[in-house]
Amino acid sequence: ADIAMYEAKARRGNSLCFFDPSMQVSLNARARLVADLKRALPGNQFLLHLQPQLDQQGRVAGAEALLRWQHPERGLVPPGQFIAVAEDSELIVPIGRWVLDSACQLLARWQHDAALRELCLSVNVSARQFRQPGFVEQVLASLQASGARAHRLELELTESLVLEDVQDSIAKMHQLRTRGVRFAVDDFGTGYSSLAYLTRLPLHRLKIDRSFVQHLGESHSDDVVVQTILGMARNLALEVVAEGVETQQQCDFLTVHGCEVYQGYLFARPLPLAQFEAFVRERAGPAA
Ligand code: C2E
Ligand code: MG
Numbered sequence: 001a002d003i004a005m006y007e008a009k010a011r012r013g014n015s016l017c018f019f020d021p022s023m024q025v026s027l028n029a030r031a032r033l034v035a036d037l038k039r040a041l042p043g044n045q046f047l048l049h050l051q052p053q054l055d056q057q058g059r060v061a062g063a064e065a066l067l068r069w070q071h072p073e074r075g076l077v078p079p080g081q082f083i084a085v086a087e088d089s090e091l092i093v094p095i096g097r098w099v100l101d102s103a104c105q106l107l108a109r110w111q112h113d114a115a116l117r118e119l120c121l122s123v124n125v126s127a128r129q130f131r132q133p134g135f136v137e138q139v140l141a142s143l144q145a146s147g148a149r150a151h152r153l154e155l156e157l158t159e160s161l162v163l164e165d166v167q168d169s170i171a172k173m174h175q176l177r178t179r180g181v182r183f184a185v186d187d188f189g190t191g192y193s194s195l196a197y198l199t200r201l202p203l204h205r206l207k208i209d210r211s212f213v214q215h216l217g218e219s220h221s222d223d224v225v226v227q228t229i230l231g232m233a234r235n236l237a238l239e240v241v242a243e244g245v246e247t248q249q250q251c252d253f254l255t256v257h258g259c260e261v262y263q264g265y266l267f268a269r270p271l272p273l274a275q276f277e278a279f280v281r282e283r284a285g286p287a288a
């Protein structure tokens, strides 16, 4: 099923607009959301959907793990409706740990499957979670407990997360990088930063934000921004993932300008695990 539909359903079915961050959320509604969120982990209500990331040959190179909340009354809730509140309430710390553990368990399981063992899995990390003093140890513990290989795990950090404490970010990233963990800058281009910091970080990839991809071929300024990001990434030897690729025209523009990895509804929406694995098997080349 389709996320936009879930969101619309959640909105329609709820006169309080309980989960809708674009509206004034009353303190009451927020308190209820926090109370429900506290029950979500012990109640086993979280799950991961996986969105395929394709290479230029159309093969699935990896996936982004995207958190979903199976709310007992409200159905499947997308992260835009609860991550911000989870961050404010510190609940993001145990939730983030669950996401990491689950992702590592998945990677470990894929190791035993010829069609899946080469996949990389990207996990979103929120600022609160990353700033925890034990964050590095937590990631290493997740890897160790599961038996997942570190170089199959990518952590997505936003520019603003990195820049709020550059020294701490660099230190933590280096500790994990030396163990094999990869890093991507998520939503790249939406920050207000100078680009100088990029060369100081042990990065593997940049993810071009969907907002720039959306109008490719229609907006001269977005075309220029994307070409500039791709050129810069090439000079810095960083791989680029384009987020939110929805049309063939966008995909063609990205290919012509050297983008290597594509993620978006043109190929697949975020999928439940079984559907994701079936998608990978379907797409596997004759060699796989
Ligand atoms: P993000 O990391 O930038 O993830 C990409 C979002 O774009 C996902 O939304 C995905 O479903 C959506 N998307 C992908 N392709 C397309 C497309 O072609 N068109 C459109 N319109 N959208 C597309 P989703 O799953 O609702 O997640 C929203 C945000 O929630 C994520 O943005 C990320 O910042 C956050 N998030 C998701 N999972 C986690 C998590 O486990 N931990 C944390 N801290 N944040 C998470
Ligand atoms: Mg992301």
Ligand code: MG
Pocket: 186, 187, 207, 209, 210, 243
């Ligand atoms: Mg993003």
Ligand code: MG
Pocket: 187
């Ligand atoms: Mg985003």
